[in-house]
Structure formats: C-alpha cells, structure tokens
Amino acid sequence: MKRRSVEAEARIENLKRFGACLAGGFVLALMVGTQEGTQQDFGYAFRQSVAMPRILIFLGIGVLLYLAITFGPRAKPYLTRPGLRPLGAGVLTVIISLTLLKWTDSPQINTGKFRPLADAAAPTQALDSLARLWFGSAFSQTAWLLLIIVTVLAAAGMIRRSAPLSYAAAILAGVLGIWAEYASAAVSKFLHYPSHATGGAVAMLGFFTIAVASLVSARSQAAEADTDGFIDRVLGWRPGLALVVLGFAVGLVGVFNAAWFSPGDRNATLSTTASMFGATNLNGFAQTYLDWLGFVLFFVTLVVAGVASYLRHRLLAYAAIVLGLVSTLLTLVVVHDFSALGGKQGFDGAQGAWDNLGTGAWMTCAALSLFAGAGYLVLKDLRIEAKGVRAGSDIVGSGTAGARGQVAAATMLVVIIAALFYPPTATEFWQTVLVSEIGIYVLLAIGLNVVVGWAGLLDLGFIAFYAIGSYTTAYFTGRLPVQPPDWLLLSPLACIPFAIAACLIAGVALGFPTLRLRGDYLAIVTLGFGEIIRVIANNANGFTNGPRGAFNIPAPQIHLGPIHLTWGDSALGFWYLLLVLIAIIVLLFNRLENSRLGRAWAAIREDEVAAQATGINTRNVKLLAFAIGASTSGVAGVFFASQVGSFTPENFVLNNSILVVAYVVFGGMGSLPGAMAGAAVLTWLPEFLKDQVPAEDRQMWIGALILVMMIFRPAGLIPARRRKAELSGLDRPSSAEATAVPAGEGM
Amino acid sequence: MSLLEVDDIEVRYGAIRALKGISFHVEEGEVVALLGANGAGKTTTQKTVSGMMRPSLGEIRFDGERIDGLPAHDLINLGICHVPEGRRVFPLMSVAENLEMGAFRFKRPDPQLLARCFEMFPRLKEREHQYAGTLSGGEQQMLAIARALMGKPRLLLLDEPSMGLAPLIVRQIFDIVREINSTGVTVLIVEQNAAQALGLANRGYVLETGEMVLSGTGKELLADDRIRAAYLGEEITT
Numbered sequence: 001m002k003r004r005s006v007e008a009e010a011r012i013e014n015l016k017r018f019g020a021c022l023a024g025g026f027v028l029a030l031m032v033g034t035q036e037g038t039q040q041d042f043g044y045a046f047r048q049s050v051a052m053p054r055i056l057i058f059l060g061i062g063v064l065l066y067l068a069i070t071f072g073p074r075a076k077p078y079l080t081r082p083g084l085r086p087l088g089a090g091v092l093t094v095i096i097s098l099t100l101l102k103w104t105d106s107p108q109i110n111t112g113k114f115r116p117l118a119d120a121a122a123p124t125q126a127l128d129s130l131a132r133l134w135f136g137s138a139f140s141q142t143a144w145l146l147l148i149i150v151t152v153l154a155a156a157g158m159i160r161r162s163a164p165l166s167y168a169a170a171i172l173a174g175v176l177g178i179w180a181e182y183a184s185a186a187v188s189k190f191l192h193y194p195s196h197a198t199g200g201a202v203a204m205l206g207f208f209t210i211a212v213a214s215l216v217s218a219r220s221q222a223a224e225a226d227t228d229g230f231i232d233r234v235l236g237w238r239p240g241l242a243l244v245v246l247g248f249a250v251g252l253v254g255v256f257n258a259a260w261f262s263p264g265d266r267n268a269t270l271s272t273t274a275s276m277f278g279a280t281n282l283n284g285f286a287q288t289y290l291d292w293l294g295f296v297l298f299f300v301t302l303v304v305a306g307v308a309s310y311l312r313h314r315l316l317a318y319a320a321i322v323l324g325l326v327s328t329l330l331t332l333v334v335v336h337d338f339s340a341l342g343g344k345q346g347f348d349g350a351q352g353a354w355d356n357l358g359t360g361a362w363m364t365c366a367a368l369s370l371f372a373g374a375g376y377l378v379l380k381d382l383r384i385e386a387k388g389v390r391a392g393s394d395i396v397g398s399g400t401a402g403a404r405g406q407v408a409a410a411t412m413l414v415v416i417i418a419a420l421f422y423p424p425t426a427t428e429f430w431q432t433v434l435v436s437e438i439g440i441y442v443l444l445a446i447g448l449n450v451v452v453g454w455a456g457l458l459d460l461g462f463i464a465f466y467a468i469g470s471y472t473t474a475y476f477t478g479r480l481p482v483q484p485p486d487w488l489l490l491s492p493l494a495c496i497p498f499a500i501a502a503c504l505i506a507g508v509a510l511g512f513p514t515l516r517l518r519g520d521y522l523a524i525v526t527l528g529f530g531e532i533i534r535v536i537a538n539n540a541n542g543f544t545n546g547p548r549g550a551f552n553i554p555a556p557q558i559h560l561g562p563i564h565l566t567w568g569d570s571a572l573g574f575w576y577l578l579l580v581l582i583a584i585i586v587l588l589f590n591r592l593e594n595s596r597l598g599r600a601w602a603a604i605r606e607d608e609v610a611a612q613a614t615g616i617n618t619r620n621v622k623l624l625a626f627a628i629g630a631s632t633s634g635v636a637g638v639f640f641a642s643q644v645g646s647f648t649p650e651n652f653v654l655n656n657s658i659l660v661v662a663y664v665v666f667g668g669m670g671s672l673p674g675a676m677a678g679a680a681v682l683t684w685l686p687e688f689l690k691d692q693v694p695a696e697d698r699q700m701w702i703g704a705l706i707l708v709m710m711i712f713r714p715a716g717l718i719p720a721r722r723r724k725a726e727l728s729g730l731d732r733p734s735s736a737e738a739t740a741v742p743a744g745e746g747m
Numbered sequence: 748m749s750l751l752e753v754d755d756i757e758v759r760y761g762a763i764r765a766l767k768g769i770s771f772h773v774e775e776g777e778v779v780a781l782l783g784a785n786g787a788g789k790t791t792t793q794k795t796v797s798g799m800m801r802p803s804l805g806e807i808r809f810d811g812e813r814i815d816g817l818p819a820h821d822l823i824n825l826g827i828c829h830v831p832e833g834r835r836v837f838p839l840m841s842v843a844e845n846l847e848m849g850a851f852r853f854k855r856p857d858p859q860l861l862a863r864c865f866e867m868f869p870r871l872k873e874r875e876h877q878y879a880g881t882l883s884g885g886e887q888q889m890l891a892i893a894r895a896l897m898g899k900p901r902l903l904l905l906d907e908p909s910m911g912l913a914p915l916i917v918r919q920i921f922d923i924v925r926e927i928n929s930t931g932v933t934v935l936i937v938e939q940n941a942a943q944a945l946g947l948a949n950r951g952y953v954l955e956t957g958e959m960v961l962s963g964t965g966k967e968l969l970a971d972d973r974i975r976a977a978y979l980g981e982e983i984t985t
C-alpha cells in the first residue's frame with residue numbers, strides 16, 4: 001500500500017517535470033519569436049511564435065531538457081571520460097561555424113553564412129567536385145550529416161572505451177577539417193573576393209578539436225579525465241612553448257601563404273613581392289629581405305625560441321628575445337620601404353607607404369614577436385625558480401603557482417601582440433569599432449575599476465567625468481561659445497593635463513561631501529551628479545553650446561623637434577595612440593594596486609573601522625580613488641573628443657555609466673585585466689552579433705551570455721583573487737601550504 | 748604627568764549624550780580597566796580617545812599635549828593603537844597581510860616585531876597564509892591584537908577582547924595582555940568580564956549611562972559590593 005503511493009508520487013513528479021519542461025520550451029518560443037504586433041492585431045506575434053514548424057523545435061528543446069534532467073545523473077560516469085569535454089567543445093565550434101558564422105563576405109551570397117552559400121555553391125559547375133560535394137551536391141545536408149556521423153563515432157569510442165572506434169573518429173575528423181577549409185578556400189578563389197570570413201577556418205578548428213579529443217581518448221588508459229588544472233599543466237610543461245607553436249602556425253601562413261602586397265587586383269605573397277620589386281631600385285636591404293632574409297629570420301628565430309623553451313636555456317632565451325624584436329622591426333622597415341616605393345613606381349592601385357598591405361607582413365611580425373615573448377617567458381620561469389630556491393623553495397614546491405603565472409603571462413603577451421598586429425589587417429569597420437567602442441570603454445573600465453573594484457565605492461555617474469574631459473578639450477581647442485585667451489589655445493593632446501586637473505577637481509568636489517555615505521546612498525548621489533552634469537551641458541547654452549554640442553574639434557598632433565605626428569582620417573592611427581595611453585595608464589595602475597595606497601583601498605573595502613584603526617586616513621584615501629578614477633575617465637574624454645571631432649550631451653547619458661559598471665562587474669571587479677577584458681568582450685559582442693543574428697535579437701543573446709557568465713563565473717571573467725575568495729565563501733585556501741595547516745588544538 | 752588624561756569630556760551622537768562629562772587618567776605602564784553595563788559608554792570613550800570621535804566638550808591630553816579633535820590616523824602616529832570592538836580583521840587578507848596592515852603607519856613592517864608577534868601567537872604563525880576570515884573567533888581576536896601591536900603602541904586600547912570566547916581562550920588572551928603590558932605598553936581595557944579584568948588591572952573605572960560612578964585600584968573594586976552585585980552576579984548579603 002505504502003510502496004504503491006511512493007511509486008505513484010514518483011510518476012506524478014515525473015509528469016510534472018515533463019510538463020514544466022514543455023512549458024519552458026513554449027515560453028522560449030515566445031521569447032525568441034517576433035516581437036512585433038499591430039494595433040489591429042495583437043495576436044500577431046503570438047501566432048508567429050507558435051507557427052507550426054518553429055514551435056516543434058522549441059518543444060523538442062523542452063523534451064531534450066526533460067531527458068537531460070531525468071537521465072542526466074545516470075549518464076554522469078560517462079561524462080567524465082577523457083576527451084568527452086573537448087569533443088563537446090569541438091562539436092559546438094563546428095555547429096557555430098555552420099550556423100552563426102559567415103563563410104564569405106562576397107555580396108553575391110546574401111548573408112554569407114553556410115546555408116545560403118551551400119545552396120549557391122552545390123550546383124555551380126565551375127567549382128571542383130570535391131568542394132561541391134562538401135556543400136551538398138550529392139545530398140543537401142552533407143556537412144551536417146558528416147558532423148553527426150563523426151560525433152556519434154567519437155562519442156561511441158569514448159563511452160565504450162574502444163580504441164579502434166576512437167582512431168577512426170580521429171582520422172575522419174581530421175579529414176573533415178581539411179575538407180571544410182578546402183571547400184571554403186575554393187569558394188574564395190572562385191568568387192575572387194578577399195575574404196575576412198571565418199566560417200571555414202573555425203569549422204576546421206572544430207573538427208581538429210574533435211580529432212584531438214578522439215586521439216586523447218584512444219591513448220588514455222584512465223576511466224576518468226583528469227581535468228584539474230589541465231591547461232596549467234600543458235602550458236607549464238615547457239615555458240613559452242605554447243607561444244612558439246602559435247607563432248609557428250601564424251608565421252607559416254604569413255611567410256608562405258598570405259598576401260604581403262595587394263595593389264589593384266594582385267595578391268602577392270612574400271616571394272612574389274620579391275619578384276615584383278626585382279626590377280625596381282628597391283634599396284638593397286629590403287630586396288635581400290624579400291628575396292631570402294625574411295624566410296631565414298623566421299626560421300632561425302623559430303628554432304632559437306623553440307630550443308630555448310625546450311631546454312630552458314637562459315642565453316638562448318635572450319637570443320630569442322633580441323632576434324624576435326629586431327626581426328620584427330626589420331620587417332616593419334622593409335614593409336614601409338617597399339610599400340612607399342610601390343606608390344612611387346605607380347604600380348596599379350598602389351597608394352604609398354603603409355597602404356595596400358595584405359595580412360602576411362603583420363602575421364609575420366606577430367609570429368616573430370611571439371618568439372620573443374616565448375624567450376621572455378623562459379626568463380621569467382628561470383627567475384621564479386631562482387627566487388623559490390633562495391626563499392626556501394616554497395614557491396617552486398607548489399609548482400602550479402608557477403604554471404598559473406605562466407598562463408597569465410602567456411595570455412597577456414598574446415593579447416598585446418594581437419593588439420599590435422591584428423588591427424592593420426582588420427576591415428575599416430572593425431578598426432573603427434576597436435577605437436571608438438572597445439578602446440575607449442576599456443579605458444573607462446580601467447578608471448572605474450579603481451573606484452568600484454579597488455576602493456569599493458559604487459559610482460553610477462562615472463560618465464560625468466568623461467563628459468568633463470570632453471568639454472575641457474572642446475574649451476581649450478576653442479570650440480565652445482566661451483573661448484580661452486588666445487595664448488591658451490591648445491592642441492588636443494596638450495589638453496590632457498587640464499582635463500586631468502578638471503576631473504580631479506570635480507572628483508574631489510563630488511567626493512568631499514558625499515564620501516561619508518555608504519553603498520547604495522553613494523550610488524544614488526553619484527547617479528544624480530552624472531545627470532546634473534549632463535543637464536548642465538544640455539542647458540547652459542552660452543557655455544556649452546547646449547544640445548548642439550561641440551564640433552570641429554581638431555585631431556591630435558605632436559610636433560616635437562624632428563618628430564611630426566598627425567592623426568586624421570584613419571582609425572588605425574587613433575588605435576595606436578589609444579594603445580599608448582592605455583599602456584601608460586595600465587603600467588601606472590599596476591604599480592598602484594600593490595602600493596600603500598592600493599592596500600589602503602583594500603582595507604577600506606573590507607572593513608572601514610578596522611582600516612581607520614590601523615591609521616589609514618580613510619577620507620583622503622577614498623577621495624584619491626575618486627579623483628584617480630575620474631582623471632582616467634577625463635583622459636578618455638580628451639581622446640574621444642579629438643577622435644570623433646564633434647559630440648553632444650547625448651553622448652553622456654546615464655545608460656553609458658551603467659554600461660561601464662556592467663563591464664567592470666562582468667570582467668571581474670577589482671581585477672585590472674578583468675575590467676579590461678570585460679569591457680572589450682561586451683563592446684565587441686554587439687558589433688560581432690550585428691552580422692550574425694537578427695538585429696532585434698541582439699540584446700537577448702548578450703543578456704543570455706551575461707546570465708550564463710554570472711551563474712558559472714560569478715566573480716567575473718578574470719576574477720580578482722580577493723573577490724573570488726569572497727564569493728566561494730573563503731573556503732579555498734589562498735595558497736598551497738595553507739591546506740597543510742597543522743590541526744592545532746582546535747578552538 | 749599622566750600618559751593619558753581625560754578631562755570632563757562630553758560626547759554626543761546627535762541629540763544623545765553618550766558621555767556626560769567624564770574624567771580619568773592612565774599612568775605610563777599601567778593597565779586600566781573600564782567597566783560598565785551595556786550602553787554605558789565604554790566603547791564611546793575608547794573611540795574618543797583613539798580619535799574616531801570628537802568630544803563636544805572637555806580635553807584629552809596625551810603626554811601633556813592636547814589630542815582631542817585629532818583624527819585617528821594622526822593619533823596612531825603618537826602611539827595610540829585601538830583594537831575595536833568585535834574582532835575586526837580584514838577577512839579577505841591573509842594573516843600576514845593583516846599584520847602588515849597593522850604597520851601601515853611605517854614605510855614597511857618591522858621584521859623583528861613581526862617575528863615577536865608570531866612568537867607571542869604561535870597559532871597565527873601556523874596560519875600565516877590563511878584568509879583571516881576563515882580563522883576561528885579566538886584566532887581572529889588574537890590577530891586583531893597582534894595587528895595593533897605591529898603599530899608599536901605606547902597606549903593600547905582593547906575593547907572587549909574576551910567577547911564571545913571560551914573560558915580557556917579568555918584566560919590566554921588575558922595572559923597575553925599581561926605579557927604585552929610587561930614589555931612597557933600601557934593598556935586601557937574595556938571588559939564585561941569584571942573579575943578577570945580587575946585581577947589584571949592596576950586600577951579600574953566604572954561607567955554608568957555616560958557618567959563615572961566609581962574608581963579605585965583593581966583590588967578595591969573587586970571588593971566593592973556594588974561591583975560584586977552588578978558584575979559578578981553575587982547577592983548582597985548584608
């Protein structure tokens with residue numbers, strides 16, 4: 001009797017769960033569906049959303065969810081098999097490339113995504129049959145079918161722990177990867193369209209990941225994957241080796257395959273560029289470089305860096321650094337020389353120095369710098385080891401701490417190198433996005449991180465200082481109704497000190513009366529401050545030119561003795577200027593975090609009374625946080641004003657303040673790299689999604705990403721050490737030796 | 748001349764007069780206990796001495812110099828270190844970092860002093876790299892005291908160091924206070940634990956709703972009927 005009721009209850013429970021999952025799918029269908037309706041027909045959106053074939057997909061998702069919840073626990077032991085996670089990542093990558101990414105930029109194919117491209121390419125006789133087969137000349141969904149086959153094969157190999165199956169899957173995945181890239185390249189060639197589309201390459205990466213996952217599974221004896229610190233271990237094995245490999249891959253493409261010079265409709269690789277200039281009077285060195293020196297430099301540096309990394313050899317590491325940096329520089333000189341000469345020689349379509357360049361030279365530069373970076377990592381590793389030995393080996397003993405440092409340093413180097421050499425190869429659209437979205441918001445996030453992340457003061461009016469910086473620039477360049485005296489008319493970059501001063505004063509003026517307030521009260525006051533500044537800007541016609549704002553602000557110029565630098569129409573120039581500003585500020589702030597002031601901020605954030613008791617002047621220290629954050633924002637304002645040339649009070653709305661806070665939180669409050677990464681990702685994503693999803697869905701995807709992030713990484717993208725500890729309830733010890741705390745007598 | 752002289756100070760929280768004109772003094776090298784019921788104004792007294800609050804009337808002199816109205820971060824430079832009520836450690840800093848913060852007024856912490864602190868509190872040495880927030884209550888209190896010591900105090904203000912601790916640990920804490928005092932640090936201690944505080948103290952004062960009602964040597968106060976009734980829970984039999 002009793003037993004029966006338990007069973008019945010379980011069945012009812014099950015039914016309920018099923019119903020809930022279906023309802024979830026239904027709601028999802030409504031959310032993702034069209035959101036438009038008309039006055040006459042309110043039910044339009046609803047009917048569209050539940051229109052027959054669509055609703056089935058979403059109900060299907062519901063059923064899948066139900067199955068996952070119900071049978072998930074039973075599948076658990078299989079989910080930890082070695083290789084299964086990488087397999088998931090690989091499959092997901094391929095799916096993304098087949099659905100979200102563009103496979104071509106050519107306007108002939110309507111959205112450039114896989115589906116329309118495949119439809120167009122499959123029947124095209126001029127394309128070779130292997131490529132056509134990939135696009136479905138025999139069976140319309142060939143790519144998908146192959147993906148499913150290889151996935152099932154790989155998964156079966158892993159779950160049944162059968163090496164032959166896994167090997168088969170690995171081989172198949174490898175072939176598919178090459179095939180996908182081959183087909184994509186064939187299309188580019190056929191369409192004669194220089195392509196920035198990533199679909200084919202990403203599909204290849206995805207398939208290769210599947211292949212590696214299967215190989216791992218085939219060769220692994222273990223029943224369970226050892227995922228703990230996996231990446232740390234891989235990168236920690238030989239310091240810098242990851243960078244050497246990356247540099248090798250990038251450099252191969254750069255040296256042998258990619259275009260170095262592409263005036264008119266030519267696409268010359270390194271060796272064809274050499275023959276192009278063979279008949280001209282290109283200076284001897286540049287010609288030698290193009291002829292053979294370029295290849296030699298690349299391979300020599302590669303070998304030196306590789307050996308230095310493998311042997312952890314100090315001298316070789318120095319050699320790799322010097323070689324890498326010098327040959328990067330030489331490459332740049334050569335590129336400048338031949339592109340300038342190309343303009344003079346009147347090659348068809350050649351415009352002069354730094355123009356008409358392909359991606360090759362930049363990729364080569366990136367590769368050479370990566371080798372130098374590898375050398376640096378080797379030295380760093382040796383230094384840590386030396387220190388550890390001296391300090392009684394408590395750093396080296398733990399091992400993983402060193403490895404983790406390696407990961408951070410390697411990532412940082414890759415980011416820096418990408419920031420230097422990627423932008424010239426990007427389209428004009430992305431160059432503009434880099435400057436006016438990503439770069440500026442990174443700068444703002446760095447500033448706000450001081451206030452919110454380090455000092456723990458929630459500032460919702462941060463954009464006000466940005467406005468003050470912009471208006472200061474407009475004033476000192478004489479573009480406001482009120483004019484400075486003639487002798488004080490400045491070029492925009494010279495406004496930076498004044499903008500900093502103005503923001504310092506404004507920061508102190510706001511902070512002095514309000515910093516006694518805590519938490520939410522401070523947030524509201526700062527929010528009010530931001531709005532006041534905007535409203536003043538909007539209404540003080542005689543001073544700020546009201547809603548029309550300031551315009552014709554000149555672009556920055558530097559005239560220092562023999563150096564003359566001017567910025568103008570190309571976004572690229574502004575990008576490098578911004579990079580210099582960011583680098584200076586990051587270097588300064590990096591010191592700041594571990595300085596006395598930084599420790600004082602940390603103390604105040606954690607316990608203000610205790611901070612006071614240890615003799616910290618809490619008021620001044622908080623004021624300083626405010627002022628420093630504000631002046632960073634002011635610098636961003638100067639840059640913004642002189643880059644866009646004109647702005648209105650509408651550029652400084654509350655929404656922007658809130659966005660910056662969101663970036664900092666998303667990236668990791670209190671962590672400098674985190675705040676920067678957060679701003680970069682969240683400003684890049686909307687622009688990226690522009691091409692990938694319908695415009696009205698964009699915010700939804702971003703919202704979903706933020707939600708997922710906050711669930712799985714609540715401390716942010718790159719969490720600050722302290723904040724991570726706070727959120728994980730302090731239960732993780734701060735270092736390896738703390739786990740070995742003697743039991744003590746217990747309190 | 749006394750090390751600390753408090754002369755008829757009045758302290759207000761808005762309209763509330765928390766201290767209604769109290770006077771006392773602490774001699775160099777003494778341990779002085781401040782007793783009183785909840786809400787009598789003991790914490791307020793200590794905060795005023797350490798500069799976290801200002802008196803609205805009256806004078807405070809340290810070493811003969813007037814210090815009332817000076818902020819806490821100036822007073823700590825004179826050697827007045829405060830261990831505030833309720834074990835306020837920095838939870839997300841390691842034990843070692845907490846101790847470094849205690850020496851904030853110096854350019855860098857004195858390594859010998861650090862070693863002495865760890866000697867005095869071996870438990871803290873064992874937990875040097877642990878987050879302070881994960882320490883037990885007693886360990887946190889020890890850390891709070893050690894952190895104040897890192898500021899090289901001449902006058903150490905302790906606010907209820909035994910609050911919420913097991914009797915064994917309370918005894919340890921009091922032993923440590925005695926040891927600190929024996930190195931020449933003057934101590935002004937606030938305690939509910941009257942018997943132990945008076946056993947340790949040279950002299951004591953009793954506060955009641957913002958007024959000083961009793962004073963005397965530790966022994967005198969321990970013998971006083973009113974004290975015994977109010978703090979030691981004994982019936983007055985006479």
Ligand SMILES: Nc1ncnc2c1ncn2[C@@H]1O[C@H](COP(=O)(O)OP(=O)(O)OP(=O)(O)O)[C@@H](O)[C@H]1O
Binds near residue numbers: 760765791792
């Ligand atoms: N921030 C404040 N605002 C208003 N009144 C306060 C404030 N802080 C303390 N008081 C009041 O001042 C009086 C003295 O408080 P104080 O904290 O000094 O007492 P105490 O003797 O330390 O008590 P306890 O033994 O409970 O710690 C109390 O009546 C209290 O309510």
Ligand SMILES: [Mg+2]
Binds near residue numbers: 791
């Ligand atoms: Mg108290």
